[in-house]
Amino acid sequence: MNAVEIRQLQKSYRVYQKNEGLVASIRGLFHREYRDVDAVKGIDLDVAQGEFVAFLGPNGAGKTTTLKLLSGVISPTGGQARVLGHVPWLRENEYRRRFALVMGQKNQLWWDLPAQESFALHEKIYRIEHENFVRTRDELCDLLDVAHLLGRPVRELSLGERMKMELTAALLHSPDVLFLDEPTIGLDVIAQHNIQKFLKYYQQERKITILLTSHYMKDVAALCKRVVIIAQGEIIYDGSLAGIIDRFSGHKILSLQFADGSMPGDLARYGDVLEVVEPKARLRVDRGSISQVLSSVLANNTLEDISVEDPPLEEVIAELFSFSAEQQKSDELRNGQKQPARASSQINLK
Amino acid sequence: MLARAQTWWTILKICVEERLVYRGDFALGTLMRFLPIVTQIFLWTAVFAAAGSGLIKGYTRNDVVAYYLLTMLARAFSSMPGLASGIARQVREGEIKKFLIQPIDLVTYLLLARVAHKFVYYLVAAGPFALVYYLCRSYFPGWPPAEVMAAFLLSLVLAFLLGFFLEATMGMIAFWFLEVSSLLFVYMLFTFFFSGHMFPLEILPEPWKTFVDFLPFKYMAYFPAAVFLGKVQGTELVHGLMIQTAWILGFIVLCRVSMQAGFNRYSGYGG
Numbered sequence: 355m356n357a358v359e360i361r362q363l364q365k366s367y368r369v370y371q372k373n374e375g376l377v378a379s380i381r382g383l384f385h386r387e388y389r390d391v392d393a394v395k396g397i398d399l400d401v402a403q404g405e406f407v408a409f410l411g412p413n414g415a416g417k418t419t420t421l422k423l424l425s426g427v428i429s430p431t432g433g434q435a436r437v438l439g440h441v442p443w444l445r446e447n448e449y450r451r452r453f454a455l456v457m458g459q460k461n462q463l464w465w466d467l468p469a470q471e472s473f474a475l476h477e478k479i480y481r482i483e484h485e486n487f488v489r490t491r492d493e494l495c496d497l498l499d500v501a502h503l504l505g506r507p508v509r510e511l512s513l514g515e516r517m518k519m520e521l522t523a524a525l526l527h528s529p530d531v532l533f534l535d536e537p538t539i540g541l542d543v544i545a546q547h548n549i550q551k552f553l554k555y556y557q558q559e560r561k562i563t564i565l566l567t568s569h570y571m572k573d574v575a576a577l578c579k580r581v582v583i584i585a586q587g588e589i590i591y592d593g594s595l596a597g598i599i600d601r602f603s604g605h606k607i608l609s610l611q612f613a614d615g616s617m618p619g620d621l622a623r624y625g626d627v628l629e630v631v632e633p634k635a636r637l638r639v640d641r642g643s644i645s646q647v648l649s650s651v652l653a654n655n656t657l658e659d660i661s662v663e664d665p666p667l668e669e670v671i672a673e674l675f676s677f678s679a680e681q682q683k684s685d686e687l688r689n690g691q692k693q694p695a696r697a698s699s700q701i702n703l704k
Numbered sequence: 705m706l707a708r709a710q711t712w713w714t715i716l717k718i719c720v721e722e723r724l725v726y727r728g729d730f731a732l733g734t735l736m737r738f739l740p741i742v743t744q745i746f747l748w749t750a751v752f753a754a755a756g757s758g759l760i761k762g763y764t765r766n767d768v769v770a771y772y773l774l775t776m777l778a779r780a781f782s783s784m785p786g787l788a789s790g791i792a793r794q795v796r797e798g799e800i801k802k803f804l805i806q807p808i809d810l811v812t813y814l815l816l817a818r819v820a821h822k823f824v825y826y827l828v829a830a831g832p833f834a835l836v837y838y839l840c841r842s843y844f845p846g847w848p849p850a851e852v853m854a855a856f857l858l859s860l861v862l863a864f865l866l867g868f869f870l871e872a873t874m875g876m877i878a879f880w881f882l883e884v885s886s887l888l889f890v891y892m893l894f895t896f897f898f899s900g901h902m903f904p905l906e907i908l909p910e911p912w913k914t915f916v917d918f919l920p921f922k923y924m925a926y927f928p929a930a931v932f933l934g935k936v937q938g939t940e941l942v943h944g945l946m947i948q949t950a951w952i953l954g955f956i957v958l959c960r961v962s963m964q965a966g967f968n969r970y971s972g973y974g975g
Contacts, residue, residue, distance in 0.1 A: 478711040
């Protein structure tokens with residue numbers, strides 16, 4: 355059974371279009387121009403129970419909006435979604451007791467009180483049996499190594515410690531579905547790693563369904579087998595992390611190390627020269643012509659070392675994002691700027 | 705039901721704890737409230753001296769001072785500092801999301817937080833209040849009969865509920881206009897003049913007097929004080945309490961409806 359089922363889910367916002375300058379501001383008092391921004395444009399997605407799925411996408415792509423829709427914070431403009439069989443935006447308590455949302459940038463704990471007070475409140479509002487509550491709390495605090503901080507006011511905790519407390523609070527009622535919106539944002543490498551380790555362990559133990567958005571590729575690589583890329587409110591990729599490179603990168607990176615003094619001057623004929631530090635050079639070569647280029651390089655040069663690699667994932671994704679952003683811009687120009695921004699269907703590579 | 709009661713109790717406890725965190729600020733704020741009393745006593749003494757006669761609209765100078773002290777007590781129940789602006793802030797900054805995601809009711813939570821807030825306030829203010837009333841005891845006509853006293857206490861509790869639901873409803877407007885401070889200022893002016901906080905409402909000329917009768921504000925200050933002083937008696941008293949209750953019920957409904965509409969409208973500002 356699927357934990358999350360999304361069909362043609364849409365969300366558009368009406369935003370006030372303000373032009374620059376004082377005159378425009380005064381005009382805005384009497385007459386306002388609004389523009390519809392389509393944050394999510396009819397996406398379809400199924401997530402099976404026990405899956406750990408990452409949402410990737412540039413800022414404003416619609417990742418957070420999707421999570422907000424699925425947690426019932428906002429209602430959609432159109433389409434349907436079911437999480438654990440519930441329609442999220444009806445906000446039934448039965449549903450609300452079965453999921454949790456953790457936002458890296460938002461604090462859900464009581465700021466001036468120790469986290470244990472917030473936990474005690476969660477025990478009551480989520481109707482957790484006291485024995486269960488104590489056991490889960492101690493277990494989580496143990497795993498996250500925060501037991502000694504329970505009595506300290508939340509405002510005095512470091513960002514990393516607070517995030518761990520947020521996670522603990524969110525998991526106290528053993529949710530079946532967990533939404534994580536950039537849970538490691540602003541954390542240092544060690545804290546990020548700790549959170550990753552914890553999430554991985556917890557998800558494998560409990561087999562809960564997790565949807566995660568993050569800008570850190572390391573989070574995604576460490577945690578999720580399945581990656582969904584959203585850009586301009588549409589899903590443009592759904593598959594494995596490694597598959598992204600196959601699908602979106604038409605290049606390979608060719609690294610060459612020449613024998614002393616034998617580096618040719620016309621490297622550019624093999625491909626785009628990325629870097630030259632004698633006796634080494636790095637080239638970007640079309641995937642299709644890689645074998646041809648290799649044999650030619652080997653035939654004409656004396657080489658000490660050679661390697662062919664995929665381009666780094668982050669670069670591929672950055673390229674992909676900037677490609678879809680350009681698509682949007684040219685679309686807007688074509689449609690005139692007051693039209694709602696529609697994503698092009700050309701990049702729908704799925 | 706039991707689970708719900710336990711939840712409420714926990715919220716109350718936590719809110720009391722939270723209030724006690726900033727005890728210094730709290731104690732100072734409480735004490736500052738008593739300063740205007742002195743100026744009010746001087747003001748009304750001067751007014752009566754200038755008027756020449758000992759009676760203004762049925763009030764003696766002592767009556768007016770007693771009235772003022774009593775409205776101060778009523779305001780201690782009905783005023784809700786930071787309630788509407790707090791809701792507006794939560795909407796603006798996105799903190800309100802908590803109440804959409806977690807199985808906890810916003811209005812219930814706010815009410816309990818306010819009860820806790822008031823409880824701590826009375827704890828701190830009880831001493832100063834008692835002292836002021838003791839020092840000013842000569843202005844009072846004496847203790848009213850038991851049934852009037854009971855009606856007075858009831859009207860205070862109702863004033864609390866009315867103040868809460870009225871201002872919570874004002875706060876819900878933030879779902880439509882993110883900034884409600886100027887609206888709150890107008891509301892504050894209205895309560896200031898029409899609740900009877902500044903002067904007994906009998907002083908108002910027509911048509912204002914009738915106008916004020918049709919507003920909820922007078923039940924937040926004037927009414928409890930008038931009950932204590934015996935200005936409202938018999939069926940008039942019963943009617944008054946019933947109208948006060950009706951206002952509360954009206955604002956409970958309005959508050960709920962606007963909260964639901966606001967939630968549906970809410971688009972999750974701030975990330």
